[in-house]
Amino acid sequence: MRAKNNTLVLLSGCALVLLAACKGPATGTGDGKDTLAAKAVTENLNPKNFEAVINGKNTKLYTLTNKSGASVSITNYGGRVVSLMVPDKAGKLVDVVLGYNSVQTYQKKGEPYFGAIIGRYGNRIAKGKFTVGGKTYQADVNDGFNTLHGGRKGFFGQVFDAEQSGQTLNLTYTSPDGEGGYPGKLTVKVTYTLTDDNALKIDYTANTDKETIVNLTNHAYFNLNGAGDSTILNNTLKITADGFIPVDTTLIPTGKIQPVKGTPFDFTTAKAIGKDIGTTDEQLKNGKGYDHNFVLNKNDGSNPIAIANSPVTGITMEVYTVEPGLQFYSGNFLTGATHDGKGGKAYVLRSAFCLETQYFPDSPNQPAFPSTVLKPGQTYHTSSTYKFLNK
Template identity: 50%
Template sequence: MKNHMLSGLVVLGMSLLMISCGSDTTDSTTEPEPAETELKPPAIAFKPTGNVKGKGTQLYTLTNGRGIKVDISNYGGIVTSILAPDKDGNFEEVTLGFDTLRQYLETNPFFGALVGRYGNRIAKGQFTLDGQTYNLAKNNMGNHLHGGEEGFDKVVWSPTIKEVNDLPGLVLKYTSADGEEGYPGKLDITVMYSLNQDNELKIDYTAKTDKPTVVNLTNHTYFNLTGNAKRDILDHVVTIKANRYVPVDETLIPTGELERVNDTPFDFTQPTRIGDRIDADHQQIEYGGGYDHCWVLNRPRDSDELTMAAKVREPNSGRTLEVYTTEPGVQFYTGNFLDGSLTGIGGVKYEKRYGFCLETEHFPDSPNQPSFPSVVLKPGETYHTTTIYKFGVE
């Protein structure tokens, strides 16, 4: 499912954009100014990759004029690859994933996937809504994680290509039936991926329901900005725009408090190397064996403005990643459960802390935490959130 396999693709895009500068005429003493490099328009290519449970799967490649390439499968909405340049212009893989669809079907710790109906954890696989208790799969230390046994990461989404604001986008749709994985209400979900000329991968999530339900959608891409996962992510320098975080118990369920990050290993208000404090005792980084917590972003509680959540810089390659979102929180995870047993893209063994995630979201266990921002969606309402992952160099 990688770029080198994309031969014979159908390519969809817009008309070529030509940019030039300089005078139309020259004289014997003045040489013409060189034209700027042609900026190719964003485009989408696709190819079939097989089928899952009788439904066809395709791999879509989004490309912009600056050479960024993003591969996305309609199986699980998985971002299978992102190629981004380093400070010397070398394009390399900056995500964790697999080379084939079969590998994603066999074992996948949510690499690149769309996650739902509820991203993150729900305590004891249970919540009460409008006086009725709903029981969900307990698939993680006695709790519910990432939508259950067969969440949105394991379904085949219906794909279409749509042009919005002069950008071609991949639109994925899925209808989650009433009662699927224990959740109430039929939920119609639309997710759109688009890539612009500013190297921004934008993800728009929209959902509607016919019964009151809970919704918390996110993307679970693992990043490693060294390029082709040359080493772990401990030297990456992270800034998170959050003065508070969500402390958790031994099973990674929130205690209900929102604590200040000051004087704790969770303080990323200033650029901080991931490895500087990840092995500090602090209850073994509060039970996660490393970072696996939700940060409360510095924004008004009811605001839905798109604001910066985090920035990551990898010193050797010069690559940077900025994250913008309309969500109130971001889960920062440092690949604590990777153990070298998975062979990923290009044959790389993914060892512990070989990738990090920045999952924009509402807080874990919000259905059971009345003081947290609500995740309830009712008939007639529209769930809509936006997240942008922007790639750069410094």
């Protein structure tokens, strides 16, 4: 965390750069032709299924499409990325994120946080307790004895005010003082922008009127083979991290940083996600697979900190950030029919992975971890990049 000139800079969250082109304009141009992306999205998602009134606010599905054919569909319910269409090595558009067909399904199903904006605090807080500004607070407990992804009233279940202007979607939400047990009125703005050079940026800003903690991210579930088409065990992954944070049986950090060398957590060279996931290892047992924060090597954001690839589609995803941590989750709690997704596809065990750029879990209770405190007068800003290529 860095503060300069009264501005707090935290670079995390997600931005997606999609490098691949499909023929077709971004919108109708008078020739009667729709884009490939628009057709693909329409076939899989009915916008009317995302129209509802939740907590007194209207929900809707917004689709941003650029002139090269890439598209992203987002609902203001939780600010969720519902669909992300990118071209594979043959030029075919592939949806690479998990999601549901309707806003009601997001409400009814067990919450895997598909594509959601995560806040106020991404990841876990031990027993939901933390001290800030000399006062101890109790956040909602929703993961055993701990708080996960903001608690029961996390941003994943909130309806954001939305305003679309061309290829930009602005989402705003004001979390009142005490919501979920967190201090301060927190005003959050999330901006999704799909540019004509195939970049989808997700920028976060936040301000508070009382000292508080903030750790925002996005919880997109990726399968570069295509959402719901297989497990992700054959997807390869490289992470530029020489250390990771061990956790106890409740997935709370022990406070130590362990070298990855000689462990199943060594992704410094690309390997299939499934290569070591079944090995006998206490940390893999605790997480039921990978569900750990990697301590990223120092970088300036110009080089990827993670690279994933599908040998099936040829789609490669590069992740850029200057955040200190990356939570790698291998979809260990997806349970097939319980999480039936778009097109009626069952999202089975390990059918997706998450790469969440963020600060460390339980940082408020770990003095050696980077601070996530935000004070009045400071501005929180977070942004990262996910870059897609096809080979």
